[in-house]
Structures are given as C-alpha cells and as structure tokens.
Amino acid sequence: MATVTDTTSTPVTDLMATMNAKKPTSTDGVSADTDKFMTLLVTQLQNQDPLNPMDNAQMTSQLAQLQTVTGVNKLNTTLESLQSSYKSSEAMQATNLIGRGVLVDGNNVTLASGKAVLGVNLASDVDNLKVVISDAKGNEVETMDLGAQKAGVMPLAWDGVPDATKLDSNGKPITLADGNYTFKVVATRGGTPLTDATGLSLDSVASVTTNGTDGVKVNLSGKGALTLADIKQVL
Secondary structure, three states: OOOOOOOOOHHHHHHHHHHOOOOOOOOOHHHHHHHHHHHHHHHHHHOOOOOOOOOHHHHHHHHHHHHHHHHHHHHHHHHHHHHHHHHHHHHHHHHOOOOOEEEEEOOEEEEEOOEEEEEEEEOOOEEEEEEEEEOOOOOEEEEEEEEEEOOEEEEEEEOOOOOOOOEOOOOOEOOOOOEEEEEEEEEEEOOEEOOOEEEEEEEEEEEEEEEOOOEEEEEEOOOEEEOHHHEEEEO
C-alpha cells in the first residue's frame, strides 16, 4: 500500500521554501526616496483639515521638491558611475607604464657609461635657459647653455663630458666618472630670474598600487609612490 506524504509538514515546507525562495526586491536610492515622499504626501492628504485643504500651489511646490530630490539622486548615481569608470581607466593606464622611464620633479641625475637623462619643466617662456651640473662635492662640472625656450617639458641628454674637456691618448674627450650628480635650472626673462623653471629627474615605474582611499599610485624605483599627475613625461 502506497504511503502519501503530507507536504504541509514543516520539514518539507521549509525545504520547498528554500528551493523556491523569492528573489529579494531591490530598489535604488531614487525609487526609495520617491516611495517615501509619496507615502508622506498621501498621509498628509488623508489627514488634512477638510475645511482648509492643501491648495494647488502647495501641491505643486511639494511635487517640485520631489523632482529636485529625484534629479539630484540620479545625478549622484551618474557621477559615481563615471568616477568608477575613471578609476578603472586610470588603473589600466598606470599598469601600461610599468618598466617605462618617466620624468618627475627632482634635481638628481645619474651618469652611466657616459649617458644620462634629465629634464626641465618651464611654466612660461624664457629668454635664456641654463642647466648647471655639479658633482657629489658640489663642484660645478658642466653648464648646458640652452638659450631661449618655450614653456613646457624638455627632456635632455647629457654625455658626461665636463666643461674643462680633457682628451685621452686617442684624442677623444674623457667623460666624468659614473655616479650620481645634481643640477640646478637657471632661467631668465628680460634679465629677471624666474622661479617657475624646475628640474626633472629620470626614474622608472616598478609597480602600480590601487585602493579605494588613495586611488592609483605608481611606485617608482627611486622616488617611491607618486600619482599619475606627478609624472611630467613618459620616455
């Protein structure tokens, strides 16, 4: 004889409820605010004084307030979406810089095998531009006279040959020893020294860090963590 199971029992009912659970209804901030506003408005209409009901001007004013709140919430949602997309794009852009050489604010230059790269950042046009390079002891070893220059970022190559050029037995210039040097930027316009001309040092991007608080950071081999805005030029 077949046995009929009572599907109304608690274990079976609980199991069926679990397997066929209703999906939670999600409402965004705009819908939630609209529902709250309409609930308050309906409650206000239901409980108003019949002898002194709400006039059309008051109704129109409250509906206008609803549209304003809804519009602001929609704008906030759009801005949050744009911000998220921008961060993703910025992170992708930063990862493409790994291993690349970049120019950042600084006055250090490293000479290796008679080759070095540095730069100058000019906020305005200059009549005369000079880059004075000094050794570790502070002795000026070379002055690069660059003349008049337009505003912008200017990468420079240095061959390590000092002003007081000495020749080897083959008649070739003797370069300075490999190592770290410093430099200063001297810029004038109309004979007046300018303070908006700054030096740029060469560095390389080792890695990229992303987090919600600080955003995207590029980790340089020498300077450490900087933002993308701190990079003046990618080489």
